[in-house]
Amino acid sequence: MANHRRIKNIVLFCVFTVFLFPSIPPLLFAEEAVSAPAYQQKIYFPKTRQQLTVHFISGLEKGPTLLVFGGIHGDERAGYLTAGRFTHVKIKNGSLILAPRLNAAAIKKGTRQGLGGDMNRLFDLPEKTRHRNPDTKVVDLSKSLIQRADYVINLHQAYDFYADRWISRQRNPSKWGQSNVIDTPTYTLRNGDKLEPGRFAQKVARRSNDRIKNRDYQFLVNNTETSGQKSRHMEQRGSLTYYALTKQHKIALAIEATKNCSLPEAIAFLTIAVNAALEEAGIQSDNLPSEDFLMISREIKEGNSKPKI
Numbered sequence: 266m267a268n269h270r271r272i273k274n275i276v277l278f279c280v281f282t283v284f285l286f287p288s289i290p291p292l293l294f295a296e297e298a299v300s301a302p303a304y305q306q307k308i309y310f311p312k313t314r315q316q317l318t319v320h321f322i323s324g325l326e327k328g329p330t331l332l333v334f335g336g337i338h339g340d341e342r343a344g345y346l347t348a349g350r351f352t353h354v355k356i357k358n359g360s361l362i363l364a365p366r367l368n369a370a371a372i373k374k375g376t377r378q379g380l381g382g383d384m385n386r387l388f389d390l391p392e393k394t395r396h397r398n399p400d401t402k403v404v405d406l407s408k409s410l411i412q413r414a415d416y417v418i419n420l421h422q423a424y425d426f427y428a429d430r431w432i433s434r435q436r437n438p439s440k441w442g443q444s445n446v447i448d449t450p451t452y453t454l455r456n457g458d459k460l461e462p463g464r465f466a467q468k469v470a471r472r473s474n475d476r477i478k479n480r481d482y483q484f485l486v487n488n489t490e491t492s493g494q495k496s497r498h499m500e501q502r503g504s505l506t507y508y509a510l511t512k513q514h515k516i517a518l519a520i521e522a523t524k525n526c527s528l529p530e531a532i533a534f535l536t537i538a539v540n541a542a543l544e545e546a547g548i549q550s551d552n553l554p555s556e557d558f559l560m561i562s563r564e565i566k567e568g569n570s571k572p573k574i
C-alpha cells in the first residue's frame with residue numbers, strides 16, 4: 266500500500282509540474298535529444314562464427330553519415346585493422362558507422378572467403394537461392410547499414426599497384442593496390458539526378474596524396490566501369506559498392522592499399538584515405554587516428570598484449 270501511495274504521489278507531482286510549468290517537459294526532451302549517446306555499439310549474431318560488432322558514432326550537429334566496412338576479405342589485415350582504429354573517434358557533426366570485421370569467419374581463418382564464399386560477390390544473389398548461403402544474414406545486415414549512410418567505404422588490400430596503363434608487371438590496369446575503386450564516375454538516377462562517385466574518389470585521392478610523399482604509393486582512381494557491356498570487371502556486379510551505388514544510390518568507394526609494404530605502412534595509407542574521406546564528406550573530428558606508421562607499429566606491438574586496434 267505504501268508503495269502504491271508513493272507512486273500515486275509521484276504521478277500527481279508530475280501532472281502538477283506539467284500543469285504549472287508546461288515548458289519543462291519539452292526542455293527536458295530537447296536536452297535528452299542533444300545529449301543522446303554519441304557512441305553505441307551493437308553485437309550481431311552473438312556466439313556464432315559470424316559474430317561482429319558495429320559501432321555507431323554521432324556528433325551533436327547534423328551532417329552526413331559515412332559508413333566504413335573492413336574485413337570483407339579475411340586475408341586483408343590492413344583493412345580491418347584500419348577500420349578498428351576509428352572506433353574511439355569523436356566527431357562534431359554527422360555520423361560515422363563502423364563495421365570493422367564484417368567477415369569474422371574469414372578473418373579468423375585468415376582467408377579471403379568466409380563461410381559462404383567470397384562475400385564481396387554475394388550482394389546480387391538471386392532471391393530464390395540466397396537463403397541457402399550462410400553469409401546472407403551478414404550481407405543483409407550490411408545492406409541495412411548502407412541504408413543509413415550517405416557515403417560508403419569498403420577497405421581492402423591487394424598485391425602490387427593499379428595503373429590506368431601498362432607500366433610493368435607490378436603496375437598495370439589488372440592490379441588494385443593504392444587505388445580508390447569506383448564502379449562508374451557518374452551514375453544517373455531515374456529522375457535525372459546524378460551521383461558522382463568519380464568526383465568524390467578523385468577528391469579523396471588528392472587529399473590523400475598531399476600526405477603521401479613517395480609518389481610510388483600515391484592513390485589513383487580505378488574505374489571498373491562495372492555495368493558496361495565490355496567491362497573488365499563484371500564480377501564486381503556482386504560487390505558491396507556496386508549494390509550500394511545501384512540499389513541504394515549511395516556514393517560508394519572500395520579503397521585498396523597495396524600489400525607491397527609493411528603492415529603499419531598499409532594501415533597508414535588506409536588511415537590517410539579514411540581521414541581524407543571524412544574531411545571530404547565534411548565530417549569534422551579533433552581526434553582522428555594517427556597517420557604515422559611508426560606510431561601505428563607501436564600500437565600493433567602494444568596491441569599484442571592489450572588489443573587496441
Ligand SMILES: [Zn+2]
Pocket residue numbers: 338341420421422
Ligand atoms: Zn579485398
